[in-house]
Amino acid sequence: MSTDDGERAALEKKMRKALQILILQRGRNPGVKGWEMKRHLGKDYKTILQVLSTDLKSLGMEVHEVPGIEGTDDSTRYLLRFRESPTLSESETAGFRIDDLAVLASSIALVNSKQGRIGRKELETFLREKFPRWRVDYSLDRFIKRGYLDQDDKGLLRIGWRTRAEVDEKSLMTIILSRETAQK
Amino acid sequence: MPEKQDKKLEDILRLIELCRSVQSSSVDPFQVDIRDKLQTLKKHLPDWKLIDVMLMDSEALQQLVGIIKLQDQWIKHRASSLYIDPLLLELKIRLLSREDLANSFTKCWHPIAQVDQLTAKGLEKAFIYWRDLVPMSERFRNEFGSYGTVPGQMDFEELQSLNIFTKEQFETRLNKLNDELVQKAGDKEIDYRSFIEAETFEEKAVRAYLVAFIVTEGRANVRTDPLTEKIFISSIVGQAGPETKSVAIEVI
DSSP states (O other): OOHHHHHHHHHHHHHHHHHHHHHBOOSSSOSEEHHHHHHHHOTTHHHHHHHHHHHHGGGTEEEEEEOOTTOSTTTOEEEEEESSOOOHHHHHHTTOOHHHHHHHHHHHHHHHHTTTOEEHHHHHHHHTTTSOHHHHHHHHHHHHHTTSEEEOTTSEEEEOHHHHHHBOHHHHHHHHHHSOOOOO | OHHHHHHHHHHHHHHHHHHHHHHTSOOOGGGSOHHHHHHHHHHHGGGOOSHHHHHHHHHHHHHHHHHHHHHHHHHHHHHSTTOOOHHHHHHHHHHSOHHHHHHHHHHTBOOBOOBOOOOHHHHHHHHHHHHHOOOHHHHTHHHHOTTOOOSOOOOHHHHHHTTSOOHHHHHHHHHHHHHHHHHHHTTSEEEHHHHHOOSSHHHHHHHHHHHHHHHHTTSEEEEEOTTTOOEEEEEOOSSOOSOOOOOOOOOO
């Protein structure tokens, strides 16, 4: 076996390891932190993850980076996520009703337009113009529990960690604003 | 003259209330005229003789600082590409159908892919760990000798019997620590680990123990950010919320 073949085999082995680490749930929180990746894959872990992300492209997946609060490499969290967005019917089979997704889209957009925070009561009042009261209460509680929204003890809602990891917020705002509305 | 004094005091109370209501809602923080409010405080300051009123004056000043911080965040957010006029957005959401809104969301949604299951390797590791695990009764014998006890829960009565606390000392320290939390955190959240930090590990453990009581009594709230795993603590003024759960935090 030549040196090149040996290096390639070592890289492929590390990529398989990286995929296994990313795909298996470790503890309560999704993803793996930079320091943990370094421990498993060595100091070149970023290059390995980049190559893995490129290889996963053909399967419609990517390695996504969420910067940590300290802004260091060690605190950065790496997640495996779908590159392509699911269709509406695929989302429904995953347990989200159209109404749920519409409530979530409206909530994220509204929170962002209000400097990143909105009173829960204010949001509920707004959403109840469009959705039944029980649906609003149920969906908001569910999205807070799943980490899409974050509620503090003053009843103020903010964008949750899962939205930061899964949703391209800028695109959401642009798509909502640029959508043509039905003629009434 | 006392009537004039009352009027001035009312000004301060109104200012504190205004700042609090702006901070707990999504109202534009620039609606508070900082310069005017500071002038008012400056004008009244020489008349204050009582310590309680002076404290109220400093509370008003602290609230104004909170508003300035909000104004700073407001400008930064407005300068970012995420800013869109809320009225325009509200109108757009009202006009769009539920399907359109759901479709907009799915177009920019990239769900996390993760599997939560056992593997053969994981099972093997768990078996080896379990097989090699020393029984609880023997685990700490080397470190603590024959009188050593295994880790477990220690209630307040036990601490009293060990002379770590008397009831008076406990309550005094609890209140003192709660005051420290209120002073350090104010209306904000602060880092839990920095808060319990002390010069010695023993003192740190005592602080963590007391914080657990403060949280259980509903005087403080502990929150963990799942992405960063950072733990935050904040003081609760008034009644605690209905949703509570018990969590264990390691003191290292």
